[in-house]
Ligand code: SF4
């Protein structure tokens with residue numbers, strides 16, 4: 001097993017963490033089995049959020065009686081003090097605990113700080129003083145907010161998308177966190193489905209000693225792969241490096257990284273999914289991208305007004321409306337082929 005220390009929090013855990021977002025799509029019994037199996041296999045860090053529907057309740061059920069043997073992290077996207085306090089109480093009740101090891105502001109559009117008028121930082125401090133929260137972190141998709149969270153010196157952890165497809169700017173963030181004594185929690189280590197070689201992803205991330213990946217797990221088979229990394233931590237062999245380079249080359253140029261910096265779209269288009277649909281269905285089992293729900297999401301592209309809001313915010317300089325249109329055309333062609341229409 002390889003342990004990791006999460007910055008100044010002092011939290012030390014096995015370095016494969018568990019991201020509980022996908023558990024909301026799994027029935028309670030199955031989710032509890034997956035979580036118990038994860039615990040038995042050595043995983044100790046579990047990350048959830050108030051707005052992952054019933055994910056917290058599943059963790060609460062799974063870790064009943066062994067609460068102190070796991071590290072529980074959750075998040076709130078509350079915008080008012082009242083909502084913050086309500087979220088915290090609900091989360092504690094769902095997780096069947098009276099404290100959270102780590103409580104994070106969930107992707108706020110600004111970095112909560114003392115005296116900013118929102119009252120959110122003060123509410124977090126009150127919760128910490130009351131012993132309901134041991135450590136404070138922030139998760140974000142925006143570079144600017146991530147940088148503010150490091151510069152202000154208030155936060156103990158940053159959660160940010162991080163994979164071998166990340167830009168050098170994102171890699172700098174992890175280094176800046178290490179220098180500031182902050183823990184860095186890597187979300188989307190498989191780049192939201194674009195990376196299919198989990199072994200390569202794990203080996204690459206292991207080269208960053210202070211980075212804790214939280215692998216999103218929905219099926220027992222996926223979990224088994226990550227548990228195998230605990231017994232036999234992957235290292236960056238020449239073969240894996242070659243695969244990473246191939247992926248980077250395949251995905252070079254105008255591809256959407258799924259970071260979500262450009263969102264929300266006023267038309268409700270899920271840009272971070274729809275603008276890379278062509279890659280997603282070709283690089284992962286395609287069936288799940290052609291469900292009625294996915295088709296609906298893709299059809300929403302037709303409502304794009306080309307307002308340019310997303311273009312102005314994309315750090316990769318993408319012509320997002322054009323990219324969306326190309327993805328829609330490609331998707332419709334494949335859909336027609338599949339349905340024989
Ligand atoms: S250009 Fe289209 S996709 Fe982008 S924000 Fe405007 S409406 Fe949404």
Ligand code: SF4
Nearest residue numbers: 256257259260262314
């Ligand atoms: S269009 Fe740009 S900003 Fe939006 S999700 Fe894709 S890469 Fe990120």
